[in-house]
Amino acid sequence: MKYKSVFDIIGPVMIGPSSSHTAGAARIGRVARTLFGKQPTKVVVSLYGSFAQTYKGHGTDVALIGGILDFDTFDQRIPQSLDLAKKEGMDVTFVEEAAITDHPNTARIKMSDGLKEIEVVGISIGGGKIQITELNGFELNLSGMNPAILVVHNDRFGAIATVTNILMKHSINIGHMEVSRKERGEVALMAIEMDTNIEDDVIEELKTLPHIIQVTRMVE
């Protein structure tokens, strides 16, 4: 089931005018920022489908940037987010893409701060609900609504088991998990959604495991 909570239907409380194009866009931006871990200095947003056609009218641009500034869907500063981003020294570019995507409301966000760079693809599926469908070329299916960790690792046998063993040891229940790789034996990604928040010491413990390259926390 795509929708799990009644508050996906009666909610969110948000700044208008569109749940998919404003609230959903703000959420995509905010999850992308969480994945990046800090405020980027350079942002390039590519918009597809209905997002590309109507983003100015719906405030999709201000909502995405508002999300990247860490604003929630109901934050009254969203309408001014482009100006606020400029003041904070964030370089923002929007690109309207003509390509047809699987979902009509798709945004591809590239973020960098001179040191690191990430690329996130998010879709807004209606009523303010979103999915993150791609991170740095890895396919994903994350809602951004539950605590989650992303584990970049080498594609070796046992790598996944060592991670889930640690979670078991700390009594952390996995609600949803996906593994994705570009090529066999190369770098792979585990996306793990959990029912509870994960503590820093658990993250540190995961980082010490063999074949684990990077562990990133993603919390709502």
Added chain:
Amino acid sequence: MFRNVAELVELAESQNVKIAEIMIQQEIDITGVTREEIMGKMDRNLTVMEEAVERGLKGVQSVTGLTGGDAVLLQNYIQSGKSLSGNLILDAVSKAVATNEVNAAMGTICATPTAGSAGVVPGTLFAVQNKLNPTRKEMIEFLFTSGAFGFVVANNASISGAAGGCQAEVGSASGMAAAAIVEMAGGTPSQAAEAMAITLKNMLGLVCDPVAGLVEVPCVKRNAMGAANAMIAADMALAGITSRIPCDEVIDAMYKIGQTMPVALRETAQGGLAATPTGRELEAKIFGIALNKSE
């Protein structure tokens, strides 16, 4: 967990409880959050709805000037005592319009199920409130009942205009409201489902064709008619009228119609009213303003 309207009705009738109660129980089961917290969260959503209606009834204007002030016109008209279709319906309509005018003005609203269709559920709720005198708890339950029907539509069809057209947004909202009105008025769970079916049948095929891509024209007036549709369908169901096509099949038909709807009519501002000469003229004028604003 209910997957469709038939299961939802069956659960409510076998336990002899309201549909709202089934939705609340499911929310507790899925999230593990306490009943008090869930009720509190919906109470806060209700407050946001009240504030939006209040603000809209004082009169708002959108940035573009395309929408705003119609809720006030309607309230004044109701006061004049000349209304033909009845004060309760017009009150629902004006409050639905008020909410959407606030939404278009980038004000704070609660999506039900989306922002573009956010007027119908609160509009009808605050209108029938004056007739039925519900407690605060019953008003909160109205939102859970609406949510239960919306939940089924969202999971089995769509609540996105870009995916399914306006039938998926105002159509869904209207059906949700109709079902909740029936329950608040003392109707049975089956009657609530009949109201949802009757409402949605009359919204099938409704396209999403916003002028300039804005959630303004025709969205605000579609919320008005969505509210009126919900009121009439609720009365029909309460009168004992049933839908020949079961509610779940109507929802499925809505989904399939959405899938076959041309992209131009699914929130891309390429067809329908958006593509009329006046629609295009407004778009050119507005994008002139918007472009200057963002650069």
